[in-house]
Amino acid sequence: MTADLAREVIALTVEHLVLVGVSMAIAVAVAIPAGILLTRRAPLQGWVLGFANVMQTVPSLALFGFLIPLPFIGGIGKHTAIIALVLYALLPVLRNTLTGILGVDPAVRESAIAMGMTGRQLLWKVELPLAARTILAGVRVATVTTIGTATIAAAIGGGGLGVFIFRGLASVDSTLILAGAVPAALIALVADGGLGWVEKKLSPA
């Protein structure tokens, strides 16, 4: 591996990490509060989960393509890629937040209310701690998926390790493809392991 290639691998890896990091931060910031809100608004659950489900069924390359012609949010570049990645990451986090909180033993919730906890105390002291592990499992799945999907961002000028893969495909150069695929796979493994470790630590006692 030449020094030039090595430098580029590092640069694109960093770019990839930024894409994934920003997308996941937005997805988590949207999906967890939305999931909490949905536990209080049962009639909306079907609609919102349905939307997130549909987003997930759109093939990723197509979703990137659909976003390009849209005004404001669309176009070529990183921000379009991030929007697409966020849309993908929403569902696992949202669904796990919902199932995590709804999965809290009704007897425990009832006794929390009967002890005189306020709605906020119920959420922060009981529901979120007990759902933390499930929510984090959703974040973990979404992160690993996003790391893979982010390679497609290169198709719309989003950069990241996908740049190598598309270049390698175009020039039929498997070294280049591997230069993109191997670091992406490693990132995914590390993220999976790391979040898995945190998940164990969070296990409700």
Place this chain on the structure above:
Amino acid sequence: MALCREPVDRRPGFHREPVNTIVSFRNVSVCLGRKEILRDLSFDVEAGETLVLLGRSGSGKTTALKMVNGLLCPSAGEVLVEGTATTAWHPIRLKRRIGYVIQEAGLFPHFTVAANVGLVPRLEGWTPHDIQARVHALLDQVGLPPAQFASRYPRELSGGQRQRVGVARALAADPPLLLFDEPFGALDPVTRVELQRQFLELRRRLGKTAIFVTHDVREALLVATRIALLHNGRLAVLSTPSEFLRAQGEEARAFLACLDSNVASS
């Protein structure tokens, strides 16, 4: 019963009860959808007594219990706690003034025993020192030595121990009134008898008022100072345990019959 008593002005907020009535049901009905759960229920609970709500599954006894601390509200009529309608109480204040024990204890699985017992004092803003002292005293009282149990988690306890923690938790902020919703229903017979004894012992020592829901007529006769038998959401019998043994009425006979068969088989 209300009918036997002098009429008293019970306008909400008008006054504290002159008699020592802690809880008072006034023509309470509850409907969930089109189903009527309770129908025109009226009775009083005096300070220091243990009123047992006895009935089959679906008789409305748990619903009646949940009206007292405001987990449910009456569709018609009112429930007075210390002379004030539950709907006029601040919902959080009301709940923190009433201890609540449910089947399987409903302990918080992510809290230690000490944190479970100290929950209401913590919500009420006691100092950590006071909370710890109170928790240790309570654990001693329910027969769980703090040194051994305080830092355990609920999953590390037996069913009976969990239920003891549940009782200690309900007693934590020294509430004048305690509600028990089939607290010993899921326990084996031996543990159940132990806990019933402990209940009587605590009552003798603390003199708390209690409302106790059960479907077990023996348990009712053991712990009650008065028994209210509910049948299809109506009050079928309201009497002392000794009167209850002679009660007529179909539903009372049905419960007393299962007492006979229990005796016969044991």
